[in-house]
Amino acid sequence: MGERWQAVDDYIAGKLLGADDALATTLANNAEQGLPPIDVSATQGKMLFLLAQMAGAKRILEVGTLGGYSTIWLARALPDGGSLVTLELEAHHAQVAQTNLETAGLVDKVDIRVGPAAEGLAAMTDEAPFDFVFIDADKQSNSHYVAEAIRLGRPGTTIIVDNVVREGGVIDAESDDERIVGTRALFDMLSDNPRLDATAIQTVGAKGWDGFVLARVR
Template structure:
C-alpha cells in the first residue's frame, strides 16, 4: 500500500512540475530495452539535480556513474553556454547507450563520456578541475574513494551529492555484511568528519522506493 501511494504521489507532482521530453523518456525506455538495471534517478529526482546545478550556477559538473545517461541529460541541461559535464562509466554497454541518448538530446558537445573504472579515470581529471558540482551514483563500496577524489577536484562553494545512501533503511545497521551499506556508512562518516564539508542527508520515498541522498557543501 505504501509503495502504491508513493508512486501515485510522484505521478501527481511530476505531472504538475516535471516536464520530460522525448529525449528523457527515450533515454529511460532505451535503457530498459537494452536490459540495463533500473537504477536511474526518478524524474523528480532528475529535476532536483537540474535545479541544484542551476542554483549553484555550475559550469563544470562531474558525474560518477553514467548508466544510460538519464541523470546526465538532466544535469547537462543545467549548464550555461560553454559549460561541460564529464561522466564516468565502467560498463562499455552502458557508455554506448548513454552516448546515443545524449546525442539524441543534442548534448554531445557539452558531455564528455569516459569509459573505465572511475578510480582509474579520476586522477586524469586533475588538470581540468575544479568542478562546481559532483554527483556520485556508482558502486557504493567505492564511495569513500570517490569522496576523496571529489574533494581534490572541487573548490569552496562546490556541491557534492551522493545518491542511494539509505539502502531501504539498512544504513543504520553497523553490523551489516553488505559492502554497499558499509561503503555508504563510511562515506557519510567521512563527510561528517571532514573539516572542509558541511552536509545533510534526506530520506526519500517515491516511485523508486525508499532511499535517500547526502548533499555536502565544500566550505574551504
C-alpha cells in the same frame, strides 16, 4: 505504501515536469538495451537540474553514467559554454548513454569516459575545478569518490551522493552488505571531514525508500 509513493511521484511529475520526449526515449532505450532500471526518478532528476543551476555550475562531474538519464538532466542545467564529464565502468552502458545524449542534442556538452572511476578521477587533476559533482556509482567506493570530489573541486563546490539510506539499512552496524558497509564508511568520512558541510535527506517515491547526501566544500 509503495504504490502510493509512486502515485504521488506521478502527480508531482505531471504537475511540475510535464512530458519530455528525450527523457522518455532514454528510459525506453535503456530498457531495450538491457540496462538495469536504477536511474534517478524524474522528480529527482529535476532536483539535480535545479541544484546545479542554483550552484551556477559551469563544470559538472558525474560518477556513474548508466544510460545517461541523470546526465541529460545535469547537462541541461549548464549554461552556454558549460561542460560535463561523466565516468562509466561498463562500455555497453556508455554506448547506450552516447546514443541517448545524441537524441537529446547534448553530445557537445558531455564527455563520457569509460573505465574504473578511481582511475578516471586520478587522471583529472589538470581539469579541476569542478563546480558540481554527482556520485551514483558503486557504493563501496563512495568515500573515495567524495574525497576525489573535494580534491577536484573548490570552495563552494556542491557534492550530491545518491542511495545513502538503502531502505534504512544504513543504520545496521552488523550488515555484511558491502553497499551498506560502504555507505556507513561514507558517513564516517563526512562526519570527520573539515572540508565539508553536509547533511543527508531521506526520500520516498518511485524508487522506494532511500536518500541522498548534500554537501558543500568549504
